[in-house]
Each structure stands twice: as C-alpha cells, then as structure tokens.
Amino acid sequence: MALTRLLLSNFRNISQADLTLDAGVNLFCGDNGSGKTSLLEAAHMLATGRSFRSRQHKSVIRHDSHGLTVFAQLDTGYSLGVERLADGGGRVRINQAAAESSSQLANCLPLQLINSDSFAALDGGPGVRRRLLDWTVFHVEHLFAQEWKNYQIALKQRNALLRRGKIDTQVIGVWEEQLAQSGERVDAQRRVQFLALRAAVSGLLEELPRSLLHHVDMGYRRGWRKESTLSEALRESRDGDLGQGHTRTGPHRADVRFTVAGEPAHNVLSRGQQKMLVCAVRTAMAQLVCRHREKPVFLVDDLPAELDEHNQQVFAHWVGRCASQVLVTGIEEGATSRPWRQLEAPWNCPKVFHVEHGNISAEASAAQ
Numbered sequence: 208m209a210l211t212r213l214l215l216s217n218f219r220n221i222s223q224a225d226l227t228l229d230a231g232v233n234l235f236c237g238d239n240g241s242g243k244t245s246l247l248e249a250a251h252m253l254a255t256g257r258s259f260r261s262r263q264h265k266s267v268i269r270h271d272s273h274g275l276t277v278f279a280q281l282d283t284g285y286s287l288g289v290e291r292l293a294d295g296g297g298r299v300r301i302n303q304a305a306a307e308s309s310s311q312l313a314n315c316l317p318l319q320l321i322n323s324d325s326f327a328a329l330d331g332g333p334g335v336r337r338r339l340l341d342w343t344v345f346h347v348e349h350l351f352a353q354e355w356k357n358y359q360i361a362l363k364q365r366n367a368l369l370r371r372g373k374i375d376t377q378v379i380g381v382w383e384e385q386l387a388q389s390g391e392r393v394d395a396q397r398r399v400q401f402l403a404l405r406a407a408v409s410g411l412l413e414e415l416p417r418s419l420l421h422h423v424d425m426g427y428r429r430g431w432r433k434e435s436t437l438s439e440a441l442r443e444s445r446d447g448d449l450g451q452g453h454t455r456t457g458p459h460r461a462d463v464r465f466t467v468a469g470e471p472a473h474n475v476l477s478r479g480q481q482k483m484l485v486c487a488v489r490t491a492m493a494q495l496v497c498r499h500r501e502k503p504v505f506l507v508d509d510l511p512a513e514l515d516e517h518n519q520q521v522f523a524h525w526v527g528r529c530a531s532q533v534l535v536t537g538i539e540e541g542a543t544s545r546p547w548r549q550l551e552a553p554w555n556c557p558k559v560f561h562v563e564h565g566n567i568s569a570e571a572s573a574a575q
C-alpha cells in the first residue's frame with residue numbers, strides 16, 4: 208500500500224500542493240517552519256480524519272481560509288479525501304462516497320507515525336499504549352472494531368446508570384452482561400496480538416549490538432483482576448463504581464507496560480534508547496500487520512533527532528522490511544537521506560522534495 212499522489216489545499220502554511228510520490232522513500236527537506244511536519248500531518252489526517260498535533264481542526268486550516276482539503280490516490284485503487292471547514296463542517300470520502308467512520312479510513316490506509324510525541328508510548332498514560340496495541344489488533348482481527356464498539360456502547364450505558372446514582376439491578380445486569388461478553392472477546396484478541404507483538408519487539412531489539420534494550424520486557428494488563436471473570440469483576444465493583452460515577456474495571460483500563468529490570472523503561476533508558484524502543488514497537492506492529500494484509504506506510508518526522516547514525520541505519524533496515532513507503536522529513540538533505548542510501552533498491556534512491564515557506568517542489572533526480 209502506497210500513496211501515489213497527494214494533494215493539499217490550505218493545510219497550515221501550505222496553500223496548494225500536488226505531489227507524485229514514489230513507492231519507497233520520499234524525503235521532505237527544508238528549514239524550520241517551512242511546512243515539512245504539516246505535510247506528514249496531512250497524510251496522517253487521511254488515515255484518521257484528524258490532526259496528530261491539534262484536536263481543533265480550525266488551527267490546522269490555513270489562516271484566513273474557509274477550509275482545508277487533503278486528497279490522495281493509493282496504489283490499491285482507493286482514493287481518500289478529507290475536507291475540514293472553519294465553521295466546523297467537513298466531509299470524509301472514500302472513492303468519492305461518504306465514509307461512515309474514521310475506522311474506514313484507517314482500514315484503507317494502515318499508517319505508522321514516528322515523531323517527538325511517540326515517546327508518550329513510554330512516559331504517557333495507558334491510553335496511548337492501549338491504542339498502539341489496538342492498532343495492531345484492528346488491522347489483524349476483522350471482528351475487533353465491532354466488538355470494541357459494542358463494548359463502548361455498553362460501557363456508556365452502564366456509566367449513565369451509575370451517574371444517576373440509583374441502580375436498578377436488573378437493568379444494570381443486562382448492560383454488564385453485554386460488557387462482559389464483548390470485553391472478554393476484546394481481551395482475548397488483544398492478548399493474542401500482545402504476545403505476537405512482544406516476540407516481534409524482542410526479535411528486533413536483539414539485532415542491536417550489546418544494548419540495554421535487550422533487557423526490555425513488555426507486560427499486558429487486561430484491566431481487571433486476574434482471578435475473576437469480567438462479569439464477576441463488574442458485579443464486585445458495582446458499589447464502588449456507583450460512588451465514583453463510572454466503571455473502573457474492564458478492558459478500557461488495559462495497559463501495556465515497558466520495563467527494564469522491573470523499572471518503567473523511561474526511568475532507565477536514555478532518550479536515544481527510548482526512541483529506538485519506540486521505533487522497534489512501531490516496526491513490530493507493522494510486521495504483524497503485513498503478515499495479514501498490505502504493508503503499511505511510515506511517516507517519520509526528523510529521524511536524526513536523538514539517534515546516532517548506526518541506529519538510524521538499523522531503523523531504515525527495519526522499515527525497508529515491513530513498509531511499502533516512507534515519508535521522512537529532515538532539515539538537511541545529506542543527513543536525512545544517508546540512512547536510506549545504505550539499503551537495497553528501491554529504498555536506496557529516495558525521491559527528494561524541497562519545502563520552502565509552504566511550497567513543495569520535487570528535485571529532478573538523475574533517473575528522471
């Protein structure tokens with residue numbers, strides 16, 4: 208799976224862009240503030256419907272314009288379009304037809320992002336790590352999205368009853384039954400993918416010579432007590448939940464922990480080691496997904512930040528094995544392209560774009 212053409216209008220400082228992308232590596236080089244990250248943000252919006260930098264669509268729309276559009280053609284034949292308007296309106300389209308949910312976008316465009324926010328996988332809250340695991344489960348297990356949706360519906364109903372402060376045990380019992388059934392299935396699917404992910408991450412980290420990263424361990428917490436079924440756990444926590452006004456147990460509380468010798472990984476690892484761990488997790492996720500479907504696209508914002516040349520090369524090799532395409536940003540072309548030039552074709556001849564004050568132009572290559 209690769210983006211063959213990407214069109215943007217009024218996206219942050221980019222007023223218009225129409226880019227023909229290569230399968231393999233596409234480098235976007237330019238000074239600070241030129242628009243490189245905005246371009247990755249636009250590609251990411253096509254896979255999620257949202258920006259990775261802002262919850263407010265308005266802040267992404269170019270100043271003084273009414274709305275933004277991002278459109279892409281994929282080599283799978285799909286076309287994706289997202290429009291966001293300053294008045295709050297907007298549309299998401301797949302092959303010209305209205306999409307029902309952002310998960311339809313995600314299904315068309317499996318995408319991995321590595322940027323400065325990726326460290327949150329180690330030092331952020333459980334929700335960030337849960338979403339990492341769920342990205343893998345979503346792309347591998349076809350029934351997961353529906354199961355998770357069923358769980359969320361039942362959770363919302365149970366929480367609404369708890370907030371009322373007075374429980375009709377028969378009514379809450381019905382929702383707990385649905386919660387328990389969907390929740391156990393969500394957990395079972397997560398567990399299978401967690402074990403595969405842990406094995407894949409450890410395989411990648413073993414490739415690093417003499418590294419503290421060999422001692423990283425991953426643990427999965429399902430969100431309720433080991434000894435109980437979810438149904439029992441919900442019943443037991445009912446009175447406490449009533450006091451708090453929400454459900455405190457279940458797979459919406461699941462977590463994936465990264466530790467080194469029992470300590471949280473971010474307390475032990477250097478910043479560069481943390482970035483390599485995050486890169487390994489993202490690569491492992493892509494590896495698992497491409498066993499079942501097309502290889503994902505990687506978006507990498509400023510790879511050289513925090514990584515020495517050897518680690519950049521290792522990561523480039525990892526990506527070359529499990530991605531169909533990568534969009535990479537960097538300030539200086541030589542440094543940004545170096546890790547990729549060590550790989551085999553087609554990864555070793557990146558297509559280079561220069562980004563300047565929101566204008567993006569492709570560099571004529573020797574082959575063109």
Ligand SMILES: Nc1ncnc2c1ncn2[C@@H]1O[C@H](COP(=O)(O)OP(=O)(O)OP(=O)(O)O)[C@@H](O)[C@H]1O
Nearest residue numbers: 219220239240241242243244245266267268269270
């Ligand atoms: N809504 C907007 N309208 C117009 N310009 C904007 C908007 N939001 C942000 N900008 C500007 O867009 C520019 C591009 O930002 P971007 O983060 O893409 O730069 P970058 O090339 O990734 O920079 P760096 O190398 O510093 O990370 C910045 O100058 C920013 O101030």
